Amino acid sequence: MPTPVKMPRLGESVAEGTVGSWLKQEGDWIEKDESLAEIITDKINAELPSPVAGRLAKILVQPDQTVAVGVDIALIEENADAAASQSVEAAPGPDAAPVESPARANVAVMDKQSASDGNGSKAAVQPSRVGEEERQRISPLARRLAREHGIDLNDIAGTGTGGRVRKEDILAYIEQQQAAPAVPSYAAQAPATQPAYTPPAPAAPKAEPAPTVIGPDEELVTPSRMRLAIAEHMVRSKRTSPHATTVVEVDMTNIAKWLEKNKEDFKRREGYSISYVPFVMKAVCEGIRKVPTINSSWTEDNKIIIKKRINLGMAVATDAGLVVPTLYDADQYTIAGLAKQIAAIAQRARSNKLTVQDMQNSTFVVNNPGTFGTIISVPIINQPHAGILSMDAVVKRPVVIEDDAIAVRYMMYLSLSFDHRILDGAGAGGFLQAVRTKLQSYGREIDVY
């Protein structure tokens, strides 16, 4: 039995993916975790590692085709030698004649590939291109990028010394290629190639909506794919989970003063910044330990899955839009350790280097609109989580403290939106109380290590 390779879920809100290119041909041997294909989604582009070692028996989805998450896109034969001959025997077509040995079978598969691949695809070009590359000047990085994106280097004019093809040239070429056939072809292509799957329609009824007509003082904007994906996810989340929101006020004075005093030294010493966020993440882990159902999902068959690992999603605003990469096992880090992870993930997000792994498996989200100065937010749950926490700005406020005295304290509102199917006010309140207790437990001196 060949092992199917499925379209991965690259981020919680992503329902489909496009095969950008295959990095292996049918018949090629592939190691476990070796890159098999490039997958393009609304949120990120990533390489898909092979789930097993074996021979790539069949490619089921051709480049530029879009399919739903979970759909089989290729078959890998794990039983190596037997597989090679089997796949050839099973394959219909001109090469279906019996073969004498696995080695022979290999060749046959390759031949078939280039023969049936009539319209000048990369597979056919590859062997003849080797000679060209020898004469062309190419940096090692450019060579790898070209291979991964299935780019024929003959199409590219290098701008480096002596006409060398370098990073800028490849990236400019990819950008140019992507700019041309964007949204329209995607919409037109999806139903034709993928009858089993209809692209997500935001809330609207199934019937084709009439085209929007605008007045003279209006402007019509076509949302980007990422904007469409966010829209779909937000509508689906509100429709799926009955949201309830509850808010606590936290006294952040000791943490604020510690940060004022130590922030710069910390940055200089460690090379990355520390903010309120790792403190709140640490406290969230504490809260989840007290109320584990916060870290769970309601399933379609009406069960609740409680997640044992605490993988916190963190919202990062990038030039391209909002992404929510995952900080794995947040409960295993110190506050400084969390700060380091946050810095590394944010850096990857901003430089567009998030991996498949980065976009999966989060169990709860901590959102920080407070950086924009907001004081109370009501977040929408990132499906299929049970809740989402928003930390708003820490601001100085007069507060009544012990003995009815009034003092100036650094205060912050924490808003929890939760799935009322899973939790009631008591559970949500218990969680927030644990988070607040942890945040207020710090003294003047804080050991972040």
Place this chain on the structure above:
Amino acid sequence: MTAVTYLEAIGQAIREEMRRDEAVFLLGEDVGTYGGAFKVSAGLMEEFGSERIIDTPMAEAAIIGSAVGAATMGMRPIAEMQFIDFITCGFDQIVNMASKFYWRSGIPAPMVIRGPSGGGVKGGPFHSASPEAWFFHVPGIKVVVPSTTYDAKGLLKAAIRDNNPVLYLEHKLLYRMPELREELPEEDYIVPLGKAITRRAGENMTILTYGAMVHQCLKAAQTLEQEDDLDVEVVDLRSLVPLDREAILESVKRTNKVLIVHEDTLTGGIGAELAAILAEDLFEYLDGPITRVAAPDAPFPYAPPLEDAYLPDAEKILAAARKLAAY
């Protein structure tokens, strides 16, 4: 609080560690009554007395050998070389004794060997050495090179507290450089060994460097930004052993071009090892040749115009960076 020099920061670190831990003591030529050739240890004799600030004969093998003996008996000696050039007289004690003691016997040798290194002060062939590569090669001894006043203090404190022999190379050109004056935190702090720091973030190229060259690289990076619109990252290694591989690989993986700059001579230098690591681990991330800027393979010259021609500086870094950027 007043801003202190790089040299004063070293003195502060020794003083504070000697107050904190009775096992710490200083030995070397003229470190006591005279306060050290560069006055690093000025005033220490008055505070700690001649049993903990020990004037020694001019015999580096004896200074380092005594330090190894004391360290294995539970002390934490700081052995000063008056000029780091003369560390070679104690080479055997370092590479055969200090670095192997724990490996052979299970008894740690927590000691620091420190002294003024580097050129740029018209010191000639016997007072300008950058000896890091010899010791970088020897397993069992750590090597650190501070480039700022903050790091000078923090790295020395961390070196003294470390349970291994540590070679601490201070740069004599930075000793009293006015630009490096800095207000240091009043409370105790260390700079952990084995951690590089990004002195300047950038996306187009990474410069890996350490010691006094950090400042030349930053100068070149500024020019590259203003005149060439290039955004260059400068990573100060700080520790050569242990090396912060993670930081190095992360940066180069992102920028895809790397320039390595050191004051020591080219062949078999730190840059050679860095280049090998990058070629092995990041070959397919490189968008240009790994490039080195270092002193030429010649003895350190005495004549001032020759010294200027010999030492790497912002101009030479700039030329190499431009060539690499255009590659």
